Amino acid sequence: MSDVVLELEDAAFRHSISSRSLSKPFGKTQGSGIFSLNLKLRRGQILGLVGPNGAGKTTLMRILAGIYPIQKGKIKYNKSKSNNLSSISEMELRSVVGHMPEQVRWQGKTTVKRALEDIAEMRGVAFRVDGILTMVGLSEMKDSELDQLSQGMRQRLTLATALLGSPKILLLDEPFNGLDPVAIRAFEKLLNELAMKGVSIIISSHRVAGMVHIVDRLALLHKGQLLIEGTLKDIESEFELDNRIEIQGPGKMPNFEKIITDSNSILQSQHTELGWTVVVRDKDDNLLNKLVSSNIKINTWKSKDTDIVEMICSATGLELEEIGFNVVSSTMMPYKTRGEEE
Amino acid sequence: MSSYKKVRSVTIAHLSNRLFSARMAIMLPILILFIPGMAWGFSDPKVMLPGGITPSSATEVMFYTSLGIVFGATMCAVLLSFDGVSKDRASGVLEIKLSQPMQRSHQSLSLVVGHWLAILIPTWILWAISYVIVNYRMGDWPSIIDALTSFISVALILLWYVLFSLIASSHAREQGTSIAFGVGVWFLFTFLWALVTTMVAFASGVSIGEENDPKWIDLEGVLDLFSPNGVFHHLLETRLTGVERGVSPLISWFVALIWSLVPWYWFNSRMKIIQP
Secondary structure, eight states, rough: OOEEEEEEEEEEEEEEEEEEOSSSOOOOOEEEEEEEEEEEEEOEEEEEOOTTTTSHHHHHHHHHHSSSOSSEEEEEOOSSSSSEEEEEOOOHHHHHEEEESSSOOOSSSBBHHHHHHHHHHHTTOGGHHHHHHTTTGGGGGTTBGGGGOOOOHHHHHHHHHHHHTTTSSSEEEETTOOOOOOHHHHHHHHHHHHHHHEEEEEEEOOOOOTTTOOOSSSEETTTTTEEEOOOOHHHHHHHHSSSSEEESSSSSSOTTTOOOGGGGEEEEEETTTTTTEEEEEETTTTTHHHHHHTTTTOOOEEEEOOOOOHHHHHHOOOOOHHSSOOOOOOOOOOOTTTOOOO | OOHHHHHHHHHHHHHHHHSSSSHHHHHHHHHHHTTTHHHHHEEEEOOOOOOTTTSSSSSHHHHHHHHHHIIIIIHHHHHHTTTHHHHHHHTTTHHHHHHHHHHHHHHHHHHHHHHHHHHHHHHHHHHHHHHHHHHHHHHHOEEEEHHHHHHHHHHHHHHHHHHHHHHHHHHHHSSSHHHHHHHHHHIIIIIIIHHHHHHHHHHHHTTTOTTTTHHHHHHHHHHHHSSSSHHHHHHHHHTTTOOOOOOOOOHHHHHHHHHHHHHHHHHHHHHHOOOO
């Protein structure tokens, strides 16, 4: 196994939020953040950081980028090629990390090249700008003004800033936003090449499905805590989300009880006007044969992808309604409820 | 790359971005009108100022021309630097900058010096042109000390306004708050300070409006130390003969140092803890 390049040891950071009152007009209190987080990043590894809104993904990325100072715990870095990890200062961290924040809105009359040079000068590598622009596919746009860039082009420019100075660790916060499918594929190829060269990459995203094929490991964050970290297979296995088949067919819902004897194997079943859908645990190798021999018409037979919601629900034991949007009657029906007061 | 080279490069980047901006192109005619324009007017041999005063030397003319700095250049300093931090913060570029291996104190130094030089360079050039205009009209040059004092004073007042704007910009979450603070501070010290002086005089029992009353002159002199524009004029007055407002040149320069260091320290401290 490749050596650990960065380690977070009981790292904690909580945002300071204003809590004003008459007696304390400038009062502050501790808000959300991350709590006692332990995480290891290995050389050449691509780690996917997933979690719902407010899980602490961006906070963690900013800690790793040396923007937020941790309030407790340690950040250790492998400065040599041996496995000796030692504490690292924020400045040192910034020199080895390339950070791509989410949705940077580049604007102004400055040219693309000039904007990148401004950042490169802070890193002391202004002379390498042309090569980076070519790498991210912006060489033809280098003399364009920032105001002329599309969202995808802006994403590429942000990626270019992260690649300045050949960082050992790359932090990418929602990097695929705004990119077209071709650009996404090229971007994934670039990430794989960088990983092959020993660059460790952390990708933060809401969507697991979009990045499962490029990440080596996944870390699931929820409410500032690391719920689980491992390969996708490990996580699916841990939460029993693996080996699931989604079957769809036309007409009425067939009677599966005769075919699938273990009732626990049927995980979900749904019937609509268009047909039926069931999700079953793939324990029986002959299930497809049984369904066909029972004259059940099947339109779709596919393995079911794991999504973040299922993972979080499984990891936290919460229901979808508890972790999703809360729609309460007072927000939806601000007026008198018919039939009560009237 | 050494820290010094980084600071220099980033400072030059800020400077060129601001110096060659559309904003500067709009403000340049204002500066030309206010600085060399005033110098041309005040150096007219037939000019008669309120109170029957006729400027008799280049230093005196440039003292009156300093009104162009107070009304024009300081406003330009505010307009040039009000979004020095807030623009990057709103767009997300600040997060990228804060993640670069450059100390935050160096980043704040580059910001201050870059923005300061962007307004200082054109102002100094116009100030120097004003001396040439005065010489052309009056045939008089100021002494080197007089000129040096005025150039340093101009540099200092512009630094103070740049610092006020950058402090506001670093605290603001959006551009509106930032410019409101910058223009508000400019308005307070440029137009409302006379009102503050009058109110304090009234509360202190000093007769208001009696411009030759020694008590009024002393009070106004002291209260001017609490305003950047007032300190600027105190510094210029150190080279004028016959002006006595109860504040020694040493005190004026000391207060100027405080006006420079305190906001700078404030801004530097703010940048050390700023979050994207």
